[in-house]
Amino acid sequence: MIEDAGRRVGCLLHPLARGNGGVDWRGLSDYGGMACRTDFCPSVRHLPVRWLTAVRQRMDQWYLHGRVVTERRLPAALFTELENRMGRLIDTADFSEPVRAAALLKTLTTLKLNWPNRRRGAPGVCNYFFEDGLYPHPAVNRRTKTIPASRFEELFQELDSGFSSVDHIKHAEATIEGLLVALELTRRSK
Numbered sequence: 001m002i003e004d005a006g007r008r009v010g011c012l013l014h015p016l017a018r019g020n021g022g023v024d025w026r027g028l029s030d031y032g033g034m035a036c037r038t039d040f041c042p043s044v045r046h047l048p049v050r051w052l053t054a055v056r057q058r059m060d061q062w063y064l065h066g067r068v069v070t071e072r073r074l075p076a077a078l079f080t081e082l083e084n085r086m087g088r089l090i091d092t093a094d095f096s097e098p099v100r101a102a103a104l105l106k107t108l109t110t111l112k113l114n115w116p117n118r119r120r121g122a123p124g125v126c127n128y129f130f131e132d133g134l135y136p137h138p139a140v141n142r143r144t145k146t147i148p149a150s151r152f153e154e155l156f157q158e159l160d161s162g163f164s165s166v167d168h169i170k171h172a173e174a175t176i177e178g179l180l181v182a183l184e185l186t187r188r189s190k
Helices: 033-038 042-046 049-058 062-069 073-086 099-114 153-158 166-188
Strands: none
Touching: 049 062, 049 073, 062 073, 062 099, 073 099, 073 153, 073 166, 099 166, 153 166
């Protein structure tokens, strides 16, 4: 936690971090100080403000927020699917008050941490957020060729998924579908 009464998450090398006396130590990082001063995560450049605001409004865990918002393809897959189902764009007001919608959005984003279908050998919840093509998420791992592509293929890829059978992928689809339907119904009842 950096200054701001210890409530704000930030780089320990940042000039505002406790003990740094205003000195910018970010040049000591592997990426160099210029990366910290000039590079924003791809989400800031590529995702609509309405999606970023929805996540920010409803995310009460800084760690989960950091894991989700730095992966632009994961929230893009989730919000695109939700907007398609709703037949309209998400409005920032959609997630400003309703407790149920907030809980469902949190459940969807928590999949990043607790996805039970993560492929064997996946690096876990880490994310290389620079867009230089060095470490893309691999394709969804299928143990056999009989396991079909999913309507949630992009989402499964971003969650580093692996499936051992048709039933396995169908169960994962049902999990995602159930969450999306519940969130969509919450939005309609607004």
